[in-house]
Every structure is written in structure tokens, then in C-alpha cells.
Amino acid sequence: MEWKNIALEQGDGWALITIQRPKVLNALNRETLEELEQAVDQVEADEKVRALIITGAGDKAFVAGADIGELRQIPSAAEGERLAARGQALFSRIEELDKPVIMAVNGYALGGGCELAMSGDILIASEKARFGQPEVNLGVIPGYGGTQRLARLVGKTTAKYLCLTGEMITAEEALRLGLVQKVVPHDQLLEEARKLAELLAQKAPVAMRYIKKAINQGAETDLQSGLRLEASFFGLSFDTEDRIEGMDAFLQKRNPRFRGK
Ligand code: CAA
Numbered sequence: 001m002e003w004k005n006i007a008l009e010q011g012d013g014w015a016l017i018t019i020q021r022p023k024v025l026n027a028l029n030r031e032t033l034e035e036l037e038q039a040v041d042q043v044e045a046d047e048k049v050r051a052l053i054i055t056g057a058g059d060k061a062f063v064a065g066a067d068i069g070e071l072r073q074i075p076s077a078a079e080g081e082r083l084a085a086r087g088q089a090l091f092s093r094i095e096e097l098d099k100p101v102i103m104a105v106n107g108y109a110l111g112g113g114c115e116l117a118m119s120g121d122i123l124i125a126s127e128k129a130r131f132g133q134p135e136v137n138l139g140v141i142p143g144y145g146g147t148q149r150l151a152r153l154v155g156k157t158t159a160k161y162l163c164l165t166g167e168m169i170t171a172e173e174a175l176r177l178g179l180v181q182k183v184v185p186h187d188q189l190l191e192e193a194r195k196l197a198e199l200l201a202q203k204a205p206v207a208m209r210y211i212k213k214a215i216n217q218g219a220e221t222d223l224q225s226g227l228r229l230e231a232s233f234f235g236l237s238f239d240t241e242d243r244i245e246g247m248d249a250f251l252q253k254r255n256p257r258f259r260g261k
Contacts (some may be wrong), residue, residue, distance in 0.1 A: 001042065003035040007057075008042065013201025015049045020057035023237045025064035028087070030126040032067075037090050039122040044097060047260065050205055051197040054120065055190065056113075061130065062103075065111030068138065078190075080143070087112060087144035097218060098209045100200050104193035105129040105180065110168070115144035116139065118153060121212060123180040125171040126189040131179060132168035152219065153179055175189065177220060204242040205260035 017039050019026045028036075043052050054064035061116045066087070074080050094101055094116075103120030110132050117123055117131070121198075125131075133146045141147065142163060150161035154177045155194040162169070182193045200208065210233035218226030237243055240259045249256035 001038060005026075005032040005050065006035040006039050008039045010046075010049065012198055013048065014051045014053060014194065014197035015043045015046070016053045016055065016190075016194075017043070018055055018057050019063055022066060023057045024069075025108060025139075026056040026058070026113070027067040028066035028116070029070045030083075030086070033087060033090055037093070040090075040094060040097065042080075043099070049079075049099065050203075050260070051100050051102065051200040053102045053104050053193045053197050054094075054116070055192075056106050057194070059107065059128075061108040061113070062105045062115055063113030064108045065113050065134070066144070069139070071138070072179075080140075084185065087115070091115060091145050095119040095121075095187055096212070098212075099205070100208055102193050102196055102200075104189050105131075105171070106186070106189055108168075111142065111146070112144045115142060115146045115149065118145065118149040118179070122182075123174075124182045124184060124189065124193050124196065125174060125180045125181060127171055128185040128186045129171040129174070129180075129183075130168045131171075131174045132166060132191035133163045134166035134168070136164060136166045150179075191215035202258070204240070204246055204256075204258040206240045206242055207237050209236055225249050241247075 005021050007020055011018050019032065021027060021032060043049050101120045103117045103123045105117050105123060105125040107128055108130050110118045111134060114131050114133055133142045135142050150162060158177060171180060174180045175183050184187060214230050214233045218229050242258045245258060246256045
């Protein structure tokens with residue numbers, strides 16, 4: 001499929017979605033949200049794709065937020081709420097995708113861009129990346145999950161500090177806060193993301209799916225319920241052919257070949 005603001009390419013077991021609206025630093029308008037969802041649908045349906053990378057086009061921005069020109073036209077609270085629900089639903093879908101999602105953050109990840117990044121499973125940032133929730137400077141609050149995911153990732157007080165001040169932080173600071181998992185030189189970002197995606201593409205797909213579910217769902221519950229969830233997914237993983245393959249491969253001292261079954 002051809003899109004205006006999104007490019008989708010595929011490699012060995014992975015797919016790469018690039019958000020490309022360079023004139024507005026890849027800001028997310030409604031059309032881009034729709035196209036992003038269609039690209040995610042396509043990735044989800046394709047069994048050959050075992051890991052997804054999302055990045056922004058160009059040298060400067062991952063995504064500089066929701067499109068402020070479009071936000072300015074929103075006439076009412078109800079319409080604002082509907083837009084937030086739209087973006088939140090898409091980012092939750094990305095978070096809950098059956099395959100691991102790597103966010104390759106190549107520059108500004110602000111507002112909706114930071115919120116999109118936080119819906120990924122693993123965040124790799126270029127040294128040039130900058131993170132922030134500057135909505136307060138526009139007289140609004142984060143709407144695509146920023147107050148919730150940021151607080152869960154870095155704690156309530158740091159999330160309040162970042163959302164109240166609108167301050168931007170560097171990739172190194174984001175690493176220190178646990179918001180990103182790795183910082184790499186700018187020109188190596190995509191190569192690092194692809195290497196990681198290729199590594200993940202070799203892992204057992206069903207186990208990866210259950211790991212995501214156990215951590216995502218477990219993080220929203222108490223420890224005992226989380227442990228029950230883990231036991232249940234652990235049990236389910238024994239129903240797969242891949243666990244026979246994985247264990248046989250270990251015992252036979254060879255590399256496993258997982259088929260996602
Ligand atoms: N929406 C629309 N246009 C945007 C944009 C956005 N979020 N971010 C940047 N642009 C546009 C600029 O208006 C500018 O357009 P022109 O060339 O036509 O003037 C172009 O992109 C380049 O931007 P700058 O000239 O501003 O570039 P800079 O290097 O001086 O600054 C920046 C870069 C610090 C990222 C700055 O562009 C900026 O602050 N952008 C807005 C960031 C922001 O507030 N994001 C939050 C949006 S609200 C939101 O996301 C709500 C939500 O939670 C869902």
C-alpha cells in the first residue's frame with residue numbers, strides 16, 4: 001500500500017515504519033494516525049515480520065508532536081477528547097502488538113512523539129534525540145498517553161516535573177531515567193535498530209508475545225495477580241512446538257529454528 005506520510009519497508013524478519021512529514025518535523029495529523037494504523041495492520045498480519053521498528057524521517061525529528069495547526073482548529077472539549085481517544089487507542093495497539101516494537105528515536109520526540117515512543121517495547125535513541133511533553137506551553141495537557149505512560153515509566157514526580165515544566169531532556173538523561181534502553185551515535189541508529197530487530201526475529205515469537213502480555217498486563221495489577229498471569233502464560237508456552245524446538249536445540253547443542261507455532 002502507498003501512503004502519503006508513512007513508508008513501510010521490510011527486511012529479514014523485520015519491518016520498518018518511517019513517519020515522514022519533514023516540513024512539520026513529522027508532526028502527527030489525523031491522516032498520519034490513520035496511515036500509521038494501516039501500516040501497523042499490515043505488519044501485524046504478516047507472519048514473516050517478527051519485529052517492528054518505528055522511526056522518523058530526516059535528521060532532526062522522530063515526531064515533534066501532534067500537528068499544532070490541526071489542534072488549533074479543534075472547536076470543543078468533546079472534539080478534543082475524541083482526538084485523544086483516537087491517538088490513545090492507536091498507541092495502545094502498538095504497545096499491545098503481538099510482535100516486539102523497537103522505537104528508533106532519531107531526534108525530537110515531543111508531545112505525541114514522546115507518547116508514541118513510550119508505546120514501544122524497546123527504545124533506542126540517537127545522541128541527538130530529545131524527549132519532552134511540552135503541551136503545557138500550548139495551554140493543554142498531553143493527550144496520547146503522556147501523563148500515564150511517563151508516570152509509569154519514570155515515576156510520578158519526574159513525570160510531573162517534565163509535564164509541568166515542558167522541559168526537554170537529552171537522550172543521556174532519558175537513559176538515566178530508564179525511558180530509553182540504549183543511546184547510540186546518530187549515524188548508527190538505524191543499523192543498531194535493524195541488528196536488534198534481526199536478533200529478535202530469531203527468538204520464539206509466541207514466547208515474545210506472552211512476555212509482552214505478562215509484563216504489560218502484570219504492570220497494571222498487584223504482585224500476586226501478576227504472578228498468576230505469569231504462571232498462566234508460562235503454562236501456555238509449553239503448548240507450543242517452539243518450546244520443544246528450543247529445548248531440543250539446547251540439549252543437542254545447536255541453534256534453534258523457531259517457527260512461531
Ligand atoms: N505541529 C505542527 N508544526 C510543527 C510542529 C508541530 N508539532 N513542530 C514543528 N512544526 C513545524 C514548525 O512550525 C516549522 O514550520 P515552518 O517551517 O513552516 O515555520 C517547522 O516544523 C520546523 O520547526 P521549527 O522552525 O520550530 O524548528 P526548530 O528547530 O526551531 O524547533 C522544535 C524544533 C523545538 C521541535 C519546535 O518545532 C517545537 O517546539 N515544536 C513543537 C513541539 C510541541 O509543542 N509538541 C507538542 C504538540 S501538542 C501534542 O503533541 C498533544 C498530544 O499530546 C497529543
